Amino acid sequence: MAAPQSGDGTVGKALEVLDQVAAFGRPVRFSELLTGSKYPKATLYRFVQTLTSQGMLSFDPERQTYAPGIRLVRLAHAAWQQSSLAPVARPFIEALSSQVGETVHLAQLDHGQVLYVDKRNAVEPIEMYSQAGKVGPAYCTGVGKAMLAYLDEPALSRVLAQQSFHAFTPNTLNTEQKLRTELGEIRQRGFAYDREEHEPGIICVAVPILTESGRVLGALSVTTSTSRKTLDALEAHVPAAQQAADNIAREAQSWRFPDQTSKPEKIGMA
Amino acid sequence: MAAPQSGDGTVGKALEVLDQVAAFGRPVRFSELLTGSKYPKATLYRFVQTLTSQGMLSFDPERQTYAPGIRLVRLAHAAWQQSSLAPVARPFIEALSSQVGETVHLAQLDHGQVLYVDKRNAVEPIEMYSQAGKVGPAYCTGVGKAMLAYLDEPALSRVLAQQSFHAFTPNTLNTEQKLRTELGEIRQRGFAYDREEHEPGIICVAVPILTESGRVLGALSVTTSTSRKTLDALEAHVPAAQQAADNIAREAQSWRFPDQTSKPEKIGMA
DNA sequence: AACCGAGTTCCGAATAATGGAACTCAATAC
DNA sequence: GTATTGAGTTCCATTATTCGGAACTCGGTT
Structure with a gap:
């Protein structure tokens, strides 16, 4: 068994x-x-x-x-449209990107890995599948940590068991213990840093996208390189990112099923 | 079977x-x-x-x-990169589009339907999955007919059996007989027209992309609207399209198996 | 309290998956 | 010219999975 x-x-x-x-x-x-x-x-x-x-x-x-x-491409079209946050999130991501002048990523969790479902690059024109569909590690990216921090314990330990904890850089949090400590801090702080933990020279701040009931939908990050900005300077964009994340979460919830009698099943506080 | x-x-x-x-x-x-x-x-x-x-x-x-x-999105990334013509074709499509100043589509056959794997729009900035992964009918689009015309008989009759032959417009070829006649003409002519057969006001010329041995890889089309150009004017772009198709076919054949040589893949996501 | 319908679980019968071994058919070796 | 090798393919009796009718659970309605 x-x-x-x-x-x-x-x-x-x-x-x-x-x-x-x-x-x-x-x-x-x-x-x-x-x-x-x-x-x-x-x-x-x-x-x-x-x-x-x-x-x-x-x-x-x-x-x-x-x-x-190629059947996969056809199926993925449906998946991307329905199951990913991308279609809902796109306008907010574009607004955020042009507001802060940096690259913005939208990611979701898949099989314990970070899956990038959309990207808005501040400088060069947008490309295609080349980024949507790309995967990265969850334990050492900003978006990954932002999502892990808000998983419940059973889901979290399942995901942690799938991490390689390979040390990509000297800053990588390469044990479950270190990561768990960091996740606690992220929950308190409300957002995650990537301090060159995956790629040297690449830093970001990332915020989770959560339903009202606290379920993790995804995360978005504002990314830059150390040659352009410091982490402190990046942090200035966190409120804008959180705003965008909230908007995306709200849209994602109210959307879905335009038909039927949409019941105003409000829980929690306003 | x-x-x-x-x-x-x-x-x-x-x-x-x-x-x-x-x-x-x-x-x-x-x-x-x-x-x-x-x-x-x-x-x-x-x-x-x-x-x-x-x-x-x-x-x-x-x-x-x-x-x-979302697992589909990840798998489709691999499919799009490896199994579709898109990565190979992209530079040629961009060149063709800016040369002729019209929208260019790249399509392949999937389950008897036309699957658009890439698109280069001449006027507005490129979007995403919104077109890659989209499907359309084979019997009444330029790219569809261009591909059907070069299938061998067993494959063709298999595909024809899957067509609905719904008459989208008065110009739609809505029987197998009419379509087969047209396919013969396409083979002789070397390219296909779409004379508002799928959408009113939309016309295109389309050429197949074939291996040396004559196997159908895909097709590309130059599309416009009747408000902008006539079919005759569009026809002027056929040589350029054929050129692009030839280039794509050649690249697609010689490519595959860069073999061994490690991948200098550029990354950059945090 | 009885009812309803969406969603879920059960389990014996029916079916499909399994994989060792044998076969085909090139290309290469003798 | 014949033997050898190995990738790719087929066979088929055994075995493990899938199938699906029926029964159950659980909100919500009558």
Whole structure:
């Protein structure tokens, strides 16, 4: 009992294979997948066949390689629109970015990792998937820590178990203990710093986006480099960021289901 | 081979459910899914549970609704980068767009539909997933017809069987017969027109992107509105579009497997 | 208190997944 | 010209999962 780590049933296994292909970051041969797969040849083969016939993988017959399929792009369009904060948050992020003159990131938690769902760069024109969909570590980024700080204990320990605690820089909080202490401070302070904990020279302040009931929806950060600003100077933008986060949370809640009798189920205080 | 509509095994069924959720275009309750699902309650329930626990669906506990999950966004990032033409094609598309001063679309075929994987708008700044991931009909768009014209017969008839042939406008080719005739003309001519067949007032010329062996990779179109240009005037841009398509095809072939050589990937997110 | 319907759990029967082994078919070696 | 190798593919009896009808739980309504 208690499945080791992978998920539920056949579907979970198939998706695991899909992740493996995606993790390669390039088209991959069957044999490459096989070495490094927990499944025997025939089984892996069936999974790959199924996924390909479903369009979740694409097969290049000329090079005999597999890659994540375009069906995913179509599905992700729906996911991004509905399940991510991005469509709701975009106007606020743009306003915030131009107000503070720095890059703003919008992120959510996925599988214990930080997933960037939108980005507004102050200087250069916006790019595409190149950032939306990108992932980063949760334990050493501003947005990651801001979200972790507001998880409840069962969820938090689940996520912490998935962190690598690799020390990217001398400032990285590389143990669960150090991180937990920091998370407490973040809760008290209301926002998180990134003091060059992930990349040297990159600093940010980040605030969580929370529902009224305190559930973590995501986080946003104002990012810059040490060559442009100090952390103290960045901190001046925290109120604006918190304002934006509040607006996004409110929009996200009142939105969804324009139909029906929207019940004014207000709890808490005004 | 030739599975009627549903797919292979348990995984296929689960993905079918995923599609159903995505098709709603908004967060959806379990009971809504149930009416309109071919599966009995208990079975559907298990699928939804599995998909949710896998992050392919997200569940909003406050509203008791399901939506496509953010794990899809992460997977799609990989798909877009590897499996789509977009990363390779982008510079050529930008060049083409600014050269001709019109909107350029890049599309691929997915499940018999046109899937737009990139877009370069000549006038306003670029948006995001809002277009990448969007789908359209194959039988009445320029890019769709350009791709269909170069499919081999088995693939073509498979795709044609999936078309609705709904008449969006008076100009829509709304039978397989009419379409097949048109496809022949496209093959002879080398490019496709859209004569307001999908949206009134919208016209385009489209060229296929083909491998040396003639396999269809995708298509690109130069689009405008009847208020700006006539079809004849648009036709002047066909050579430039064909040039771009050739360049993209060549790049796409020689690319793949930069092999070994470590990745000098630029990062920068905090 | 009885009812209702959405959501959830149960469990024996039915079905689909499993994986060792054998096969195909190139490319390379002898 | 034949043997060898290994990636990719198929087979099939065994085994583990999925299936789904029915029963249950739990708010809210009559």
